[in-house]
Amino acid sequence: MDTFLKFAAELFAVPADTISLDTAYESIPQWDSLAQLRLVAEMEETFGVEIPIDAVPDMKTLRDFYRYIDGEEARVEIPLSAPNLKAPEILGNLRECVESGLVSSSGRFIAEFERKVAAYVRSRDAVAVQSGAAGLHLALRLLGVQPGEAVIAPTLTFIAAVNPITYVGAEPVFMDCDDSLCLDPRKLERFCAEACARTDDGLIHRETGKRIRVILVVHVFGNMADMERIMDTADRYGLKVLEDATEALGSFYEKGRFAGKFAGTIGDAGVYSFNANKIITTGGGGMIVSGDQQLLAEARYLSATAKNDSLYFAHDAVGYNYRMLNIQAAIGVSQIDEIERFIETKRANHQLYRELLGRRAGIEVLPFSEMIRPNYWFYSLAIDGERFGEDRDALMNRLIAEGIQCRPVWKLCHTQKPYLDAPRFAIETAPFYERRILNVPCSTSLTAEDARAVCRAILK
Numbered sequence: 001m002d003t004f005l006k007f008a009a010e011l012f013a014v015p016a017d018t019i020s021l022d023t024a025y026e027s028i029p030q031w032d033s034l035a036q037l038r039l040v041a042e043m044e045e046t047f048g049v050e051i052p053i054d055a056v057p058d059m060k061t062l063r064d065f066y067r068y069i070d071g072e073e074a075r076v077e078i079p080l081s082a083p084n085l086k087a088p089e090i091l092g093n094l095r096e097c098v099e100s101g102l103v104s105s106s107g108r109f110i111a112e113f114e115r116k117v118a119a120y121v122r123s124r125d126a127v128a129v130q131s132g133a134a135g136l137h138l139a140l141r142l143l144g145v146q147p148g149e150a151v152i153a154p155t156l157t158f159i160a161a162v163n164p165i166t167y168v169g170a171e172p173v174f175m176d177c178d179d180s181l182c183l184d185p186r187k188l189e190r191f192c193a194e195a196c197a198r199t200d201d202g203l204i205h206r207e208t209g210k211r212i213r214v215i216l217v218v219h220v221f222g223n224m225a226d227m228e229r230i231m232d233t234a235d236r237y238g239l240k241v242l243e244d245a246t247e248a249l250g251s252f253y254e255k256g257r258f259a260g261k262f263a264g265t266i267g268d269a270g271v272y273s274f275n276a277n278k279i280i281t282t283g284g285g286g287m288i289v290s291g292d293q294q295l296l297a298e299a300r301y302l303s304a305t306a307k308n309d310s311l312y313f314a315h316d317a318v319g320y321n322y323r324m325l326n327i328q329a330a331i332g333v334s335q336i337d338e339i340e341r342f343i344e345t346k347r348a349n350h351q352l353y354r355e356l357l358g359r360r361a362g363i364e365v366l367p368f369s370e371m372i373r374p375n376y377w378f379y380s381l382a383i384d385g386e387r388f389g390e391d392r393d394a395l396m397n398r399l400i401a402e403g404i405q406c407r408p409v410w411k412l413c414h415t416q417k418p419y420l421d422a423p424r425f426a427i428e429t430a431p432f433y434e435r436r437i438l439n440v441p442c443s444t445s446l447t448a449e450d451a452r453a454v455c456r457a458i459l460k
């Protein structure tokens with residue numbers, strides 16, 4: 001704590017005894033410094049050590065701290081969400097790419113992976129790209145978002161979901177979540193009714209005067225947003241819906257109007273991610289699905305630098321180098337065959353966490369929507385510090401120190417530096433979950449024994 005105050009005093013060039021913890025927290029202008037100072041202060045308190053001032057600038061993550069204390073990397077004995085690449089077929093496929101030299105954007109695996117994912121989610125077609133963010137970028141552009149417009153987006157999400165709105169020159173209008181952690185459909189409806197005007201030029205956000213064409217829905221942690229209400233609102237106001245299903249490949253509605261429909265296939269377009277922490281991975285990668293064949297054809301064209309002629313390299317538009325590589329897809333074709341097995345493991349471990357933690361006051365293992373068959377991608381605990389007897393961050397730091405990797409939910413997008421001035425609407429529930437959520441190990445290689453060890457450590 002002393003170091004924290006000394007560091008804050010240095011930052012403001014005032015004597016250390018004139019600065020208090022509260023004034024330091026409130027007046028430090030840079031988020032990075034603030035987060036760093038908080039980390040150092042918390043670590044000093046938890047471990048009863050003092051970090052010298054000159055070491056503070058290097059303390060950017062918990063790992064840096066452990067390295068400082070232990071003089072080595074922190075042990076990670078139970079990872080949060082590790083890829084599962086055990087299928088022997090993967091090495092065979094990679095060998096084929098290497099031996100044939102087809103390691104880049106040609107080769108049989110790309111089309112095969114697209115076909116398999118499309119068949120799995122019951123979409124007519126799919127376009128593989130370099131990342132989920134690239135897929136979202138293309139989809140926003142192809143859904144017609146223009147520079148100077150606004151896109152409705154949730155604040156509780158990974159910033160990579162929202163940044164593509166900026167890439168197309170538009171601005172997010174941030175919305176709240178409900179208890180599913182996904183976009184609150186009632187507030188969305190209220191926003192359209194109260195904060196926007198229907199005009200001949202479409203829906204206009206009154207505060208900024210910007211036109212809104214698209215709602216970006218994120219299916220957070222494998223749960224699914226209330227698509228019935230969201231699609232009704234979209235229809236009522238003439239809006240298109242882009243589903244960020246990067247975390248929800250495999251989740252589908254079991255009940256209601258969309259029964260049998262997979263995340264990503266309900267709106268106008270949907271995007272998956274195959275980043276290493278996702279339910280299946282290609283190292284990095286993404287895929288766009290849509291019922292609109294034209295949109296997919298344009299996505300394919302733009303993702304391959306808008307090449308009209310591959311001999312003379314003629315291009316009729318400014319495209320992107322977003323095509324997936326054959327070596328990525330070589331992993332993907334095996335991974336997609338395993339997805340249902342992965343989901344079953346995740347379901348069983350989620351159930352175990354619920355059984356083992358369910359009776360303890362102050363902890364809730366957040367459920368998935370009863371309307372869906374989720375992919376159980378990420379497990380979220382909501383920690384009520386007072387009732388549990390330990391607050392979320394103290395619990396998190398204790399678990400990390402024991403080699404159990406866990407993490408808080410993302411800092412809300414509307415409070416991130418690039419979006420401090422972005423418009424927002426009635427955000428009340430997201431900050432509650434931001435303070436409470438702890439994501440705990442959920443890898444498909446997590447054994448029941450590991451899950452029990454995590455629960456024992458939590459309940460200690």
Ligand SMILES: Cc1ncc(COP(=O)(O)O)c(C=O)c1O
Binds near residue numbers: 158247
């Ligand atoms: C909600 C969300 N949106 C977008 C992305 C971006 O996907 P990618 O990392 O494949 O670009 C991710 C994850 O990485 C995500 O979790």
